[in-house]
Amino acid sequence: MQADSKRNELRQRIKDALAGREARAAVEFARNLLAISTKASDVLFCATCFAGGAETLVPQMGLKRLRTYLVRSVTLEPMLPYLSTEAVLSGFFLDLRIGGYGSYVSELLQPESELARFQPELVVIALDMEEIAGRLPALCADGLGAGVEGEIEEAAARLGQLLRSFRSGSSARVLLHGLVIPEVTSAGEVGDANLPYSLMNAVLRLNQRLAEVCRATPDCVFFDVDRLAARHGRARWRDQRMFLASRLPLSAEFFSAYARGLVRSFATLFRAPRKVLCTDLDNTLWGGILGEDGADGIATGSAFPGNCYLEYQRYLKQLSQRGVLLAVVSKNNQADVEEAFQTRAADLALSLDDFVARKIGWGEKADALRELAQDLSLGLDSFVFVDDNPAECAAMRSQLPEVAVVEAPADEPWKLVDLVAEQPYFDAILVTDDDVHRLQEYKAQTQREELARSAGSREEFLASMEMVCTFQSALQAPLARAVQLLAKTNQFNLTTRRRSAAEVEQFSAAPGGQAVVVRVRDRFGDAGVVGLALASNRGDSCSIDSLLLSCRVIGRGVETALLAYVAEQAVRTGARRLVGEFVATKKNAPCSTFYPDHGFVRCAAPEGAATDAMFYEFDLTAATLSSPEWITLEGNEQHELSASTAFTA
Amino acid sequence: MSSPQVPPSLRELLSDVFEISPEEVIPELSSTTLENWDSFRHLQAVLALEGEYGVQFDPQRVPELTTVALLQAELEKKGVRL
Numbered sequence: 111m112q113a114d115s116k117r118n119e120l121r122q123r124i125k126d127a128l129a130g131r132e133a134r135a136a137v138e139f140a141r142n143l144l145a146i147s148t149k150a151s152d153v154l155f156c157a158t159c160f161a162g163g164a165e166t167l168v169p170q171m172g173l174k175r176l177r178t179y180l181v182r183s184v185t186l187e188p189m190l191p192y193l194s195t196e197a198v199l200s201g202f203f204l205d206l207r208i209g210g211y212g213s214y215v216s217e218l219l220q221p222e223s224e225l226a227r228f229q230p231e232l233v234v235i236a237l238d239m240e241e242i243a244g245r246l247p248a249l250c251a252d253g254l255g256a257g258v259e260g261e262i263e264e265a266a267a268r269l270g271q272l273l274r275s276f277r278s279g280s281s282a283r284v285l286l287h288g289l290v291i292p293e294v295t296s297a298g299e300v301g302d303a304n305l306p307y308s309l310m311n312a313v314l315r316l317n318q319r320l321a322e323v324c325r326a327t328p329d330c331v332f333f334d335v336d337r338l339a340a341r342h343g344r345a346r347w348r349d350q351r352m353f354l355a356s357r358l359p360l361s362a363e364f365f366s367a368y369a370r371g372l373v374r375s376f377a378t379l380f381r382a383p384r385k386v387l388c389t390d391l392d393n394t395l396w397g398g399i400l401g402e403d404g405a406d407g408i409a410t411g412s413a414f415p416g417n418c419y420l421e422y423q424r425y426l427k428q429l430s431q432r433g434v435l436l437a438v439v440s441k442n443n444q445a446d447v448e449e450a451f452q453t454r455a456a457d458l459a460l461s462l463d464d465f466v467a468r469k470i471g472w473g474e475k476a477d478a479l480r481e482l483a484q485d486l487s488l489g490l491d492s493f494v495f496v497d498d499n500p501a502e503c504a505a506m507r508s509q510l511p512e513v514a515v516v517e518a519p520a521d522e523p524w525k526l527v528d529l530v531a532e533q534p535y536f537d538a539i540l541v542t543d544d545d546v547h548r549l550q551e552y553k554a555q556t557q558r559e560e561l562a563r564s565a566g567s568r569e570e571f572l573a574s575m576e577m578v579c580t581f582q583s584a585l586q587a588p589l590a591r592a593v594q595l596l597a598k599t600n601q602f603n604l605t606t607r608r609r610s611a612a613e614v615e616q617f618s619a620a621p622g623g624q625a626v627v628v629r630v631r632d633r634f635g636d637a638g639v640v641g642l643a644l645a646s647n648r649g650d651s652c653s654i655d656s657l658l659l660s661c662r663v664i665g666r667g668v669e670t671a672l673l674a675y676v677a678e679q680a681v682r683t684g685a686r687r688l689v690g691e692f693v694a695t696k697k698n699a700p701c702s703t704f705y706p707d708h709g710f711v712r713c714a715a716p717e718g719a720a721t722d723a724m725f726y727e728f729d730l731t732a733a734t735l736s737s738p739e740w741i742t743l744e745g746n747e748q749h750e751l752s753a754s755t756a757f758t759a
Numbered sequence: 760m761s762s763p764q765v766p767p768s769l770r771e772l773l774s775d776v777f778e779i780s781p782e783e784v785i786p787e788l789s790s791t792t793l794e795n796w797d798s799f800r801h802l803q804a805v806l807a808l809e810g811e812y813g814v815q816f817d818p819q820r821v822p823e824l825t826t827v828a829l830l831q832a833e834l835e836k837k838g839v840r841l
Contacts, residue, residue, distance in 0.1 A: 150776075150806060151772045185802070187799035
């Protein structure tokens with residue numbers, strides 16, 4: 111009864127908040143409601159409220175609106191309110207449309223299909239085994255497995271072909287459902303485990319192949335439904351009664367978990383992962399209070415409870431291996447911390463060198479994070495803060511709401527790894543070389559800053575860096591990295607258009623088109639691919655659609671070198687005029703005068719251009735744009751060849 | 760006025776499913792009179808009722824439960840105390 115009155119109170123508050131146009135409060139109340147209630151009616155209630163409050167929610171919460179089309183061979187309608195609710199809680203607003211049963215091929219491929227006319231930004235594909243590999247159960251039944259491999263390969267090839275054909279006509283992001291391993295088979299559980307061609311093993315293999323197909327398709331993510339089913343219990347995942355009667359692929363009990371998993375999977379296609387994990391030390395990275403217990407007294411190492419902390423340290427170490435930066439933010443004495451890391455090195459999985467920065471002192475932690483964001487040239491929305499002190503967590507939430515906060519359970523340290531792992535903050539569907547080398551790169555950044563302080567003039571400093579810029583086609587450099595840059599660069603980004611891999615390919619393929627990336631290295635290290643430009647020719651003018659640079663290298667002349675390169679290529683392809691565009695956002699003020707600074711003059715917007723864009727032009731026949739002399743340039747012959755081919759064509 | 764015959768918990772649940780006010784949930788309300796009550800909302804209602812009251816409907820009976828009164832009667836037949 112008490113729970114019901116709490117529910118009703120929260121429901122009323124959600125309504126009131128939306129009526130009062132307070133989106134943040136409404137979403138927070140909804141989050142609270144769904145945390146205490148698993149009732150279908152409460153989810154439906156939230157979905158209805160959110161749908162009605164779109165005009166308030168989308169702008170105030172900065173929700174990303176996504177036209178989403180579901181292609182399916184199973185019943186998904188009852189899950190739609192769950193999906194739209196979970197999406198809002200994760201920062202998306204879905205405009206959902208659902209296709210007919212079994213018409214997925216024509217929907218995906220026909221240019222006039224309902225899907226094509228809907229112009230989705232996201233396509234969700236949910237097919238069951240009957241559609242993907244219908245003969246598999248029969249082929250597996252005899253246990254000998256003749257034809258099983260063939261059926262799997264055929265299924266993967268067919269889906270791969272389908273996705274490639276779809277991709278050639280649409281740049282919508284795609285989420286493909288994997289299959290759930292059947293819980294009941296004629297081989298039985300012992301046979302499933304031991305027979306090489308049991309249906310269980312065949313579906314496992316098929317899922318792996320489908321994931322490979324997704325990897326090979328730009329902007330496509332594999333949604334591992336089986337993993338979700340396994341977590342919640344495969345035996346209960348599907349309600350056979352409802353599947354056979356209504357083709358409902360999962361039991362209503364798991365609609366929320368399913369929706370959450372689906373949103374978490376596609377979110378990686380639209381949002382870059384966070385980059386920095388800031389951890390507290392006392393009762394978080396190790397047990398006990400260093401200042402009171404001393405270096406010998408803190409709990410860490412192979413014995414319980416020290417091993418709980420060791421597990422957390424190992425987890426952090428593994429995160430750092432794929433590019434997540436670690437930082438210490440702790441109220442302690444610097445010398446004590448250094449001593450602890452030295453004398454307890456054998457009991458710790460991390461050394462001080464594993465951290466990109468250490469903010470140890472007695473000041474406010476929010477200030478420490480602000481400084482850190484500045485030092486690393488990263489936005490606060492790239493940070494995750496882990497601390498056991500509820501007061502510190504609350505202070506961080508209220509002072510820096512962009513920072514994600516994980517409250518470490520001081521009394522149950524064995525839960526900390528799970529708590530961090532269940533958050534989507536570091537979800538990534540690909541890891542590039544640049545990610546892996548990020549720690550060295552950011553450390554080099556600190557060294558550069560030291561050099562900058564000791565050098566005389568700016569030119570002298572930049573010359574001493576011995577910078578080399580290498581230009582490559584975005585298709586030859588890892589295309590994934592180019593798309594990653596497009597997705598996450600905010601500060602030095604002239605138009606902030608989040609182009610997809612398919613769109614980058616279009617720029618590259620167009621006659622006179624350019625999709626060029628720049629790699630930068632200097633005496634301190636290789637920063638990798640840090641900049642990108644997309645341009646295309648119309649008549650005798652070359653328009654720069656996108657030009658962006660990672661904030662790590664801003665102000666060193668790389669932006670000028672990139673622009674000069676684009677200009678040079680434009681001239682080679684016959685352009686007489688270079689047109690640049692600037693679209694102001696909340697974050698890209700650092701590049702607002704980029705074009706005027708390089709001798710461009712304001713010009714009229716071409717017809718059909720977005721009204722928020724400012725256009726600039728540069729007469730390529732009257733002047734040349736040149737690269738700064740302190741930068742050594744390295745071209746890429748193949749790319750130059752393709753540019754000149756375009757010219758002659 | 761609200762209809763006293765439909766128990767409050769059922770009334771509220773169906774009002775969430777069909778996106779109507781609780782007052783509109785009367786015993787006579789049916790899939791033929793309410794536009795929102797299509798086959799998918801019907802399935803949604805059945806799933807929500809099963810979850811709420813911990814019962815399972817017989818799929819063969821489900822298509823016949825086309826009014827609030829019929830849904831209520833079916834729940835009571837399954838021993839649900841509304």
